[in-house]
Amino acid sequence: MSENTRALREVTVERTESRQYRATSLASGASIEFGQGEGLLSPVELLLAAIAGCSSIDVDVATTRKSEPEKFEVSASGYKLTEDGASRMEDIHLGFDLKFPDTEEGRKAAGMVERIVKLSHDKYCTVSRTVELGAKVTSEVKN
Structure with missing residues (x-):
């Protein structure tokens, strides 16, 4: 019989400036910058x-x-x-x-x-x- 699990994953997205954001993992604290503009994904x-x-x-x-x-x-x-x-x-x-x-x-x-x-x-x-x-x-x- 297979076992089902469910584990919450969560990030927050914060605006850092116009059209630029930072996503941060609540579990690890790791973050990545993204958005619209040169040098951003x-x-x-x-x-x-x-x-x-x-x-x-x-x-x-x-x-x-x-x-x-x-x-x-x-x-x-x-x-x-x-x-x-x-x-x-x-x-x-x-x-x-x-x-x-x-x-x-x-x-x-x-x-x-x-x-x-x-x-x-x-x-x-x-x-x-x-x-x-x-x-x-x-x-x-x-x-």
């Missing part, structure tokens, strides 16, 4: 980074048990679509560009990549699974 780019980052961690944790990569880059892309004035992303694609040493351990790590990428997509990556399955989003205005 946009919210859509943060979404792509979250999807790529989630799967990157899954692949990294599994493969580095065998070998450290010589190259580890993951790209995320997608199309922003506006229909009847409403925007959304579609056709999101991840590209994994990894290289491991030409050693027995490196070849073992390289041989795991496709399977781990698939497992991340199908089971482990909370971010891409949430995007694909959908999640209810509610808003409230506090006074």
